[in-house]
Amino acid sequence: MSDDIESQMRAALRAVAPREEFSQKLVANVTSRQPPARQSRRGAARLHPLAWWFSASLAASVMLAVGVHQHLQQQRLQQSGLEARREVMEALRVTSQKLNLAYEAVRSQSTSLTDEGNSV
Amino acid sequence: MRKCISLLLFALLTPALALAAPNPKLAIPSFSALAQKATESVTITLDPGLLGLAAKFLDSSDPQDAATKEVLKGLQGIYVRSYTFDKDSAYQQADIDAVRSQLAAPGWNRLVETHSRKTHADVDIYIMLDHNQAIGLALIASEPRQFTIVNIVGAIDLDKLHKLEGQFGVPKLDIDPSKAQAPPK
Numbered sequence: 181m182s183d184d185i186e187s188q189m190r191a192a193l194r195a196v197a198p199r200e201e202f203s204q205k206l207v208a209n210v211t212s213r214q215p216p217a218r219q220s221r222r223g224a225a226r227l228h229p230l231a232w233w234f235s236a237s238l239a240a241s242v243m244l245a246v247g248v249h250q251h252l253q254q255q256r257l258q259q260s261g262l263e264a265r266r267e268v269m270e271a272l273r274v275t276s277q278k279l280n281l282a283y284e285a286v287r288s289q290s291t292s293l294t295d296e297g298n299s300v
Numbered sequence: 301m302r303k304c305i306s307l308l309l310f311a312l313l314t315p316a317l318a319l320a321a322p323n324p325k326l327a328i329p330s331f332s333a334l335a336q337k338a339t340e341s342v343t344i345t346l347d348p349g350l351l352g353l354a355a356k357f358l359d360s361s362d363p364q365d366a367a368t369k370e371v372l373k374g375l376q377g378i379y380v381r382s383y384t385f386d387k388d389s390a391y392q393q394a395d396i397d398a399v400r401s402q403l404a405a406p407g408w409n410r411l412v413e414t415h416s417r418k419t420h421a422d423v424d425i426y427i428m429l430d431h432n433q434a435i436g437l438a439l440i441a442s443e444p445r446q447f448t449i450v451n452i453v454g455a456i457d458l459d460k461l462h463k464l465e466g467q468f469g470v471p472k473l474d475i476d477p478s479k480a481q482a483p484p485k
Contacts, residue, residue: 257353264346264354268368271344271380275450278441282423285414 322407324428324436326451328381329398334447337390338383346378367460374455382448391447396440399449400424403438420444427456 335341346354355372358365383391403410403426412425421443428436434457439450 258357260350261353261357264350265357267344267346268351268354268358268372268378270342271346271378271450272368272371274342274344274380274382274448275439275452278423278439278448278450279425281416281419281421281441281443282412282414282425285416285421285423286412288416288418289414 322405322428322430322435324407324438324451325377325453326379326399326402326438326449328379328449328451329395331381331383331395334383334391334395337385339386340384342380342382344378344380348376351375351378370460371457373460374457375452376454377452379451379453380449383446385445388444390445396442396447399438400440403440408436408438 335343351372355369358369358372360366360369385391402408403424407428407430408426409429410424411427412423414423415421421441423439423441426438426440427434428438433455435453435455437450437452437456439448441448
């Protein structure tokens with residue numbers, strides 16, 4: 181009895197070669213799931229979001245640095261310009277002060293000469 | 301052959317002519333010893349670049365700025381040294397003479413020489429003329445407690461300088477460049 185069951189089970193569980201359609205379907209399925217070469221690169225990019233962030237932040241940093249540099253340069257130029265303007269004003273003030281001194285001396289001299297002329 | 305001689309003469313004479321050309325820029329000493337003794341000092345050195353920059357920062361709509369801008373046109377430099385001391389005779393006559401001697405060079409003409417008995421101030425104004433156009437101005441003012449040197453280089457329009465009258469306190473001196481005298485040698 182037991183021998184009978186055993187032989188039945190052996191017969192049921194014996195290795196059977198797959199059908200031709202099965203192999204074909206399996207190969208077709210695997211091929212359709214495999215991504216093309218370009219897709220694989222996109223996939224790689226998707227796989228490294230940090231790289232994208234790194235590039236974006238690097239570009240932003242460069243732009244910020246250029247902006248700050250230009251702003252500082254503009255600020256320096258403005259400071260130099262205002263300083264030069266102040267110096268021009270100061271130079272003209274000193275010059276005018278001394279011209280005034282000469283003018284006063286010339287005027288007092290001519291006044292005294294006129295007074296002497298009147299007294300004579 | 302003639303061409304060669306002409307070229308040789310030209311090459312030899314060009315530096316000589318350049319040296320002979322009047323230079324209105326004075327070699328002002330550093331006066332570092334005076335600056336240390338002074339209670340107040342003004343050192344202004346404005347070369348063509350700085351003058352151009354300053355002109356850009358002058359507002360043409362403002363009358364004083366507009367007049368200053370007009371004066372600056374054609375100028376190549378403004379150099380001012382002024383030292384104020386807290387006691388009389390703090391500087392030597394030799395300090396002034398170092399600059400005054402340069403004004404004996406050809407091209408410089410003394411325009412005004414004043415001495416005030418009241419303030420004991422001496423002011424000498426020199427002008428350098430080139431084809432009846434002032435190309436340089438030098439002013440030396442020596443007072444008991446103050447010593448000032450002003451050197452303006454470039455095409456100075458005295459009429460424009462007169463226009464500053466009242467704005468910086470510039471007086472109308474009735475300066476006539478044609479009456480300028482060559483300094484005694």
